[in-house]
Amino acid sequence: MADELKRGLEGVLVAESDLSYVDGGVGKLVYRGYDIEDLARGASYEEVLYLLWHGSLPGAAELDSFAADLAAEREVNDDVIETVRALADAGERPMAALRTATSMLSAYDPDAEGDGGEATLRQGRRITAKIPTVLAAFERVRQGEEPVAPDPDLSHAGNFLYMLTGTEPDAVSEETFDMALTLHADHGLNASTFTAMVIGSTMADVYSGVTGGIGALSGPLHGGANQDVMEVLHEIDASAKDPVQWVKDRQDDGGRIPGFGHRVYKVKDPRAKILEEKLRDLAESSGDTKWLDYTTAIEEYLTDQGLVEKGIAPNVDFYSGSVYDSLGIPLDMYTPIFAMSRVGGWIAHVAEYQEDNRLIRPRARYTGPEDAEFVPIDER
Ligand SMILES: CC(=O)SCCNC(=O)CCNC(=O)[C@H](O)C(C)(C)COP(=O)(O)OP(=O)(O)OC[C@H]1O[C@@H](n2cnc3c(N)ncnc32)[C@H](O)[C@@H]1OP(=O)(O)O
């Protein structure tokens, strides 16, 4: 039994955690016991961060002081901005630029050494506060605009949209974006969180863990799928193809449908339900229902085909891009926005794991040759 191979670590328990629980059979997600639906509708991203990092929801005074401490860390060193500029000039992809810049941030943290405990949360707070500044600066310089300095009086969500556009967002945009941040903040031991935990288990600093998490999140099987979904919607639009025909063609080619399927959820992801509802509201108020029409047609077709019943249902990435599009956010910033939120979960899991740390070190079944005879290079 001990030698049973679990491909992709499916179902393997590697830790205990108080942070989030995913019930894949019924489609339920909780952060520290609170249903995601309640948090998405009632709590700000700052409250969720406090909950994840400190174990309970904050009172009003605790939240004020927590949010002010976070906002006070938003500025990034000019050298980082110059690097972001160089990366944008080189045409670097946003997730790769974020990965490089996040790693660089540690050079300007006076206590970037990793010793777990408070240091993890202190570094984590700085990284979480600075990632939006890095991302917004990258987007602006890439558009030929100057970066906008953070405004400590705005919320985490509101300040990001402000730094991106140079204009304070309206209430609907700020609330929508804040809700999206809450929805993406944590999700058990997904691939990027586990990556950060593996790095944290060596007692490396949190910059290393977050940099690794960004790398893991960027892939199309994980966070990168939100961009892929939107690219599909644009492709359908440009070709004037029926969305269902696009799906049929993709299936005929043996390809996967981005935004569908999940390792844990065997029913529709509860976050996808909330985002779909939000998209519906936004589409109704703007009168532009195009993305809603396409996504609904794809989901209905795959449901009729029995794919959803087989457990390949819409995940969080299926609807998020359409919501970001309605906020005017460029398509290749969707996965970086996921990282901007998930950083909260990465830090919480690393801090929690380090409380009773044990180096994470699984093993592979060796299937290579045995007793190979070594031949020196000049005799080969
Ligand atoms: C935030 C997030 O990370 S959510 C996930 C985002 N990723 C995506 O949306 C990309 C598309 N989805 C997928 O590739 C997968 O569903 C994953 C990677 C998310 C989960 O994969 P796993 O749990 O490893 O499932 P696995 O890859 O073994 O697939 C199981 C079966 O479902 C099928 N399947 C899974 N996802 C899809 C999909 N999106 N479209 C079509 N078929 C699918 C597979 O082909 C496979 O079929 P088979 O058994 O007949 O070969």
Ligand SMILES: O=C([O-])CC(=O)C(=O)O
């Ligand atoms: O849990 C997973 O494997 C992927 C996911 O939905 C997430 O990270 O939000």
